[in-house]
Amino acid sequence: MVGIIITFHMTTKQREKIKSHLWKNMNKRLVHKIRKSARPLVIKCVLPYLKFSCDILSKSQLDNGSWSNDILATSLAMQAIASFLNVVGKDSSLRNEIRLGAEFLQNSINSMSDKILQTENLYSHLDKIAIDFGSAVYTLWLTKSLRDDDFLQKMRNAFLKIEENVTKFIRALNNVEVACSVLNCHMIPTFPPPPEPILNFAIGQLFSADTSPKDTFLLITTLKNLEKKFSSLINEKWNFHVSRRTDKWKDIPLSEGLEKLMVDKTEEMLNDEKADIATMSYCLIGINRLNIEASDIRKRTIEKLLSLFSKINVWRGEPLILDLSLFICAISETPISNIAFFPNKESGYVINAVKWFERMKSEKIKMLKSSQYSLLIVFMFVLILLTALLSYVTFSDFRVTLAILSILLSAFYFLVSWVSRKADKD
Numbered sequence: 125m126v127g128i129i130i131t132f133h134m135t136t137k138q139r140e141k142i143k144s145h146l147w148k149n150m151n152k153r154l155v156h157k158i159r160k161s162a163r164p165l166v167i168k169c170v171l172p173y174l175k176f177s178c179d180i181l182s183k184s185q186l187d188n189g190s191w192s193n194d195i196l197a198t199s200l201a202m203q204a205i206a207s208f209l210n211v212v213g214k215d216s217s218l219r220n221e222i223r224l225g226a227e228f229l230q231n232s233i234n235s236m237s238d239k240i241l242q243t244e245n246l247y248s249h250l251d252k253i254a255i256d257f258g259s260a261v262y263t264l265w266l267t268k269s270l271r272d273d274d275f276l277q278k279m280r281n282a283f284l285k286i287e288e289n290v291t292k293f294i295r296a297l298n299n300v301e302v303a304c305s306v307l308n309c310h311m312i313p314t315f316p317p318p319p320e321p322i323l324n325f326a327i328g329q330l331f332s333a334d335t336s337p338k339d340t341f342l343l344i345t346t347l348k349n350l351e352k353k354f355s356s357l358i359n360e361k362w363n364f365h366v367s368r369r370t371d372k373w374k375d376i377p378l379s380e381g382l383e384k385l386m387v388d389k390t391e392e393m394l395n396d397e398k399a400d401i402a403t404m405s406y407c408l409i410g411i412n413r414l415n416i417e418a419s420d421i422r423k424r425t426i427e428k429l430l431s432l433f434s435k436i437n438v439w440r441g442e443p444l445i446l447d448l449s450l451f452i453c454a455i456s457e458t459p460i461s462n463i464a465f466f467p468n469k470e471s472g473y474v475i476n477a478v479k480w481f482e483r484m485k486s487e488k489i490k491m492l493k494s495s496q497y498s499l500l501i502v503f504m505f506v507l508i509l510l511t512a513l514l515s516y517v518t519f520s521d522f523r524v525t526l527a528i529l530s531i532l533l534s535a536f537y538f539l540v541s542w543v544s545r546k547a548d549k550d
Contacts, residue, residue, distance in 0.1 A: 125314060127334075127413055129184070133276070134391075136376055143253045143377075143440070143515060144210035146371075147156055164517060167465040168210060168462055168463070168464050169462070169463060169464075169465070170461065170462060170463075171455065171460055171461055171462065171463050173430060173433060173434075173455065174208065174211070174452065174456065174461055176457050177448055177451060177452050177455075178204070178208045178452055179446065179513065180204065180217070181204060181445070181448055181449065181452065182205070182217075182221055184201075184445060184500050185201070185217070185221055185224065188224075188228055189223075189224030189225050189226075189227050190225065190228040190465070191225075191445050192445055193527055195229065195256040195257075195259065195260050196256055196259050197234050197445045197446055197449070198225050198229060199229065199259040199260050199261075199385050200259070200263075200445070200446055200449035200450065200453075201225065201264060201445060201449045202221075202222055202225040202229075202263050202267055202274050203263055203449065203453055204448070204449035204450070204452035204456075205221055205222055205225075205266050205455050206220050206222060206266065207452060207453045207456035207457065208452055208456050210221075211456050211461045211462065214397060218430070218547075220536075221267070222267050223269070226267060226269035227263060227265060227266055229260045229269075229366075230264065230269070230275065230457075231273070232256075232260060233257065233260050233264075233275075233282075234275060234278070236253070236256070236282065237278050237279055237281070237282035237379060237385055240257075240282040240285055240409070241278075241282055241285065246285070246289045247289065247293060247348075250286075250289055250290065250293060250297065250302075251297055251299050251301075251302050252443055253286060253301055254286050254305055254306055255305045256300055257282070257283065257286055257305075258283075258286075258303050258305030258306050258309050259307060260306040261283060261309050261310075261312070262305070262309050262383065263307065263539070265309075265311065266356055267313045270312070276314075280314070280315070283309060285314075286306070286457060287319065290303070290306050290322060291319045291321050294321055294322055294325045295325070300326070300329055300335065300339035300342060300343060301339070301467055303322050303325055303326045303329075303341050303343075303346075304326070304343065304346040306318070306322060307323070307326060307346050307350060308346055308349065309367070310350065310353070310354070311349055311350070311352075311353055311368050313458070317354055318350065318357075320361070321357070321445060323357075323361050324361065326343055326346065326347065326415065327329040327347070327361055327362060327459060327533065328365065329364050330343050330344070330347075330385060331341060331365070331369070332372060336403075336405055337389045337393050337401040337403055337407070338390060338397075338402065340404035341386070341389065341390045341403070341409070341410040342406055344382050344385060344386055344410045345406070345409055345410050345413050345464065346412075347362075347378075347382065348382060348410075348414060349415050351378070358378065358463075359378050359535075362378040362381065363375075363435055366381065370457060382414060383414055383416060386410050386414055386416060387416065387421060389407070389435070390407050390410075390411065390421055390425060392426075394425065394428060394431075395526075397434070398427065399411050400433050400447075401429065401434070401436075401450070401451055402446065403448040403452050404425065404429040404432060404454075405429065405447070405450035405451050405453065405454040406450065406454075407425055407429075407454075408422075408425050408426065408454035408455070408457075409419060409450075409453060409454045409457065410455070411425060412457040412458060413457075415487060419477060422458070425453075426458060427459060429451070429454065429455070447489075504536060505536070508532045508533060508536060509529075510530055511528070511532060512525055512529040512532065513525075515528045515529075536542070
C-alpha cells in the first residue's frame with residue numbers, strides 16, 4: 125500500500141482557544157464533541173502537486189481548444205484531464221475543456237484525412253503523420269468523443285492508409301512511438317486486429333539493447349492495453365519471439381516477462397541521475413497498468429518523480445505541456461492522488477483502519493456502506509415483526525407470539541453484537 129499520511133499536532137493552548145471560540149459562537153453540544161470526540165477528524169483532499177499541475181494545464185488551453193496549437197500536445201493534455209477527472213469526479217469546467225479539445229482534434233483529423241486520402245506517397249512525413257493522427261484518434265476514443273457518423277468512416281479509411289504505409293516501412297522508420305501510436309488505435313471496437321509486422325517490431329524492440337527506457341515503458345503499456353482486446357494474438361506473438369531466444373527470456377510467459385522488463389528498466393532509471401519527468405512518468409504509468417505491488421518500486425518511483433517535479437518552475441514555462449500532461453496521467457492513477465490529514469494522536473486508529481480495509485479488499489470481501497447496513501438492520505427488524513404477526517395468526521395465542529418475538533429479538537441482538545465485536549477486534 126502506497127500513500128501519503130500527513131499529521132498535525134494541537135497544543136493545549138490552541139485547543140483551549142478553539143474551545144473558547146466555539147463556546148462564544150456555537151452551542152454547548154459542539155463544545156462537548158470537540159472535548160470528547162467520538163471519531164478522529166479526517167480531512168481528505170487531492171494531492172496539491174496534482175491539483176496545481178492540472179490548474180496550470182487548464183490555463184494553458186488556447187481559445188481554439190488546443191494546447192500550443194499542436195495535435196500531440198492536445199491529445200496528451202486531454203488524456204491528463206480525463207485521468208484527473210477520475211480522481212475528482214464530476215467537474216463541468218474540466219469536461220468543457222475536454223469538449224473544446226475534442227472539437228480541435230476532430231477538425232484536425234478531418235483536415236488531415238482529406239490530405240492523406242489524396243496523397244499517394246506518405247513516406248516523407250510518415251512518422252509525424254502517424255504519431256499525430258494515431259494519438260488524436262486514440263484520445264477521442266478514450267474520452268468518448270469519437271463521433272459515430274461519416275466522420276468516423278473517413279477517419280478510419282485515412283488511418284488504414286497510414287497503417288498500410290507504416291507496415292511497409294516500419295523497419296526503415298525504426299520508431300517505437302510511431303508503432304505504439306498506430307497499435308493503440310486498435311483498441312477501438314470497430315478496428316481490425318493490428319498488423320503482424322508492427323506487432324513483431326514492437327515485441328522485438330522490447331528485447332533490443334538499443335531501446336531507450338522511455339520507449340520500453342511505452343511499449344509495455346501499449347502491449348498491456350492490446351492484451352485486453354487481443355489476448356490470444358498478443359500471447360501468440362510473444363511466445364513466438366521468446367521461444368527463439370536462448371537467454372533468460374526463453375519461454376517466459378507474457379505477464380511475467382512484461383513485469384520483469386518493467387522492474388529491470390525501472391531500477392535502471394531510479395539509479396540514473398539524468399532521468400527526466402517524461403521518462404519517469406511513462407515508468408509510473410507502466411507500473412500502474414501492470415499493477416506491480418512487489419517490493420517498494422512504486423513508492424520509490426513516485427518519490428523520484430515528485431522530486432524531479434519539485435525542482436522546476438512552472439511560471440517560467442517549465443515543464444513543457446507534454447511533460448506536465450504525462451505527470452498528471454501518472455500521478456492520477458496512483459493511491460497518492462488523494463491524501464488525508466488527521467491528528468497525530470489518532471494516527472494509529474486511522475492506519476489500522478486503512479490496513480483492515482486493504483485486507484478486506486484483497487480477500488474480495490464486499491463491505492456495506494453505512495446506509496446499506498442501516499437498511500439491512502431495518503429489513504431484519506421488519507422481518508422479525510412479520511414473523512411474530514404470522515405466529516399470532518397461526519397460534520392465536522398472545523403468550524406464544526410474545527415468546528417467539530422475544531427469542532427472535534434476542535437472537536437478532538446477539539447477532540448484531542457479535543458482528544460489532546468481531547469488526548472491532550479485526
